[in-house]
Amino acid sequence: MSAALDIRSLSVRYGRTDVVRDVSIRVARGESYALVGESGSGKSTILRAVVGMVPDWRGEIEVDGAPRSALGQGAFAQHCQMVFQDPYASLHPRRTVDATLSEPLRIHGIGNRDAQVIEMMRSVGLDPRYRFRFPHQLSGGQRQRVAIARALMLDPKLLLLDEPTSALDVSVQAEILNLLVRLRAERGLTYVLVTHALPVVSFLCDRLGVLHKGQLVEETGVAALHDGAFRAPYARELYQASLGAGDRVRDAG
Template sequence: MSTLELDKLNVWFGDRYDRVDAVRGATFTVPSGASFGLVGESGSGKSTILRALVGLVPTWSGTMKVDGAQLGKSRPRSFFRDVQMVFQDPYASLHPRHSVDQVLGETLKLHGFKDIDKRIQKLLADVGLGPKFRFRYPHQLSGGQRQRVAVARALAPEPSVLLLDEPTSALDVSVQAEVLNLLTDLRDTRGLTYLMVSHDLSVVAHMCEHIAVMQNGEIVELLGVEAMRAMAPEHPYTQHLLDNSLGYKPTTDPTE
């Protein structure tokens, strides 16, 4: 079963002469329980697709479906029980004057849960934070701890789908692997479906089974992660991204 289906999705900003087509004809499916990556350079339209899915961009055409239900211009409340998003910057996405307890408690109340105290304790445990973090504020947490809180907030409504927008790019390299391993474990234990945006091909190779490569708003190639690891893409832009991920590649024999 496909949890996410996009067919000929177009997303744009502005109107008439000021119109910018950010996404053009994006088509892909993400099976239930899978992890799917969107890769490409900055400005290629990756994050715009996530924002269109959650209703943050109203100007779009085409078809978007979640669990077979077609999305319209607005999202029903039930949608946000099923689909949650983790943003790139964990400090910007958390209210600076709200404690972890308030962040999680308000989210749970918004979605109609009653046993708030018990659920907050479990959410903190699930993301590897103990009870001592419950009443801290964002400025009292490290970047990795803030992102764990952001993940806990996304898990609070018990969604089936997480949209991950560069979830580790704002973190120190030393803690990126910890957050990625946490996300991998949560996907296994909760049966989650991931749609992940990243410019880091090593992150995508670690997290995803299939990827879509985007260039200038268009998907230029769909491929399995094994083909990416084998450096066997079909599109020259994908090869370009892979070469860049490996660093400098000499064009001639250095012994000549």
Template structure:
């Protein structure tokens, strides 16, 4: 479903250039949930933004559903590939009702049947019809993220790119949204690429994971190996110990490599 070769993203030029992504390869099969983990600043969001066409300054090869992609994505591309962002408040227009947020993509893509589509997708993300004419500020953080997921799903895409979809939420709400995303994936046969700095999230949501550091893939491994701590890579081991609390010994051990 997704094939990436030597993806490179550089911001700026010359001495000021920031090499955010440095030659990454990815293969994600149809129906798979693939994770990308790494510390803040390692280039995870930049990879997703390049995949979805939000960042035109990339080189390399990107193919989505077998179609080679160029800088500018045709409108039809967004019927197969959608992104969900970390901050559901920032990503929803504050002066639009839920109804308008959901009807806009339907109109842009001339799908018709807006009423039915909106009611159905709200129900699918666990929101009743009473939410349809509310504004984002009248929703809880979890409800807002459900609306953001609904907006991504209303075009019935095959692929969801999820950028830290629960990082802005309270811990109790995180599990609700993760369970929703798991259910939707199985019901709709979706393909996920999920970016997070949280190894527990990736262990719960994904089958395979790429570990990124400084714009490169350090290692790609089955999530089962990550859970079992089976990795030969110092950086992955350090991430593992950091996720179980700050482990000074592990960090010092990593530094000595």
């Protein structure tokens, strides 16, 4: 059975700098997988390579069994979408919620747009009365709900989540994490999450890969976050640095 995402020997270079070096990751359908590491470790670059935002990469990327190079942007968008860290930056400031959510349907020639927009807003916990508001008229949590709704409009099964809660207040982070857990269960979604916050991984994910200076130094199950059973020295350092940070996320459960 093909994986939701299969990355083999991926390397990414910015100019003369190797940002990602020979990384291989296989994420099963329905799984929630985290890429963790400090800033500059290459984790967001991997997601950007998958969605086509990085031109200079080598290796193989398959989405739902199809080579990334064989999927045009239209076909790829129906398989995979990305949710970015800062919802205010990722939403067009002059487009209403309705325009933002309708756009993917319009581009792909999908009808019944009004009903689908309202249904999706309700699905992510947004009151339809916010439909014609602009991003600046929404809170940070509401904006991220719009960003998640936009990513789901074409019913993809793979979501790439780039630090989806780090720009939000702590109380709102818990709400968005709970939303992501519910949506995954309801829609059979696969997640690939990028974060530096191990408590978020413990709450949301099944497995994690630890990146250090562009290399994957360890893969393990989330049980390692409870007992600290990491093999790689850097992974153990990351775990030790995270101790005590879990209180912010634990209340999400």
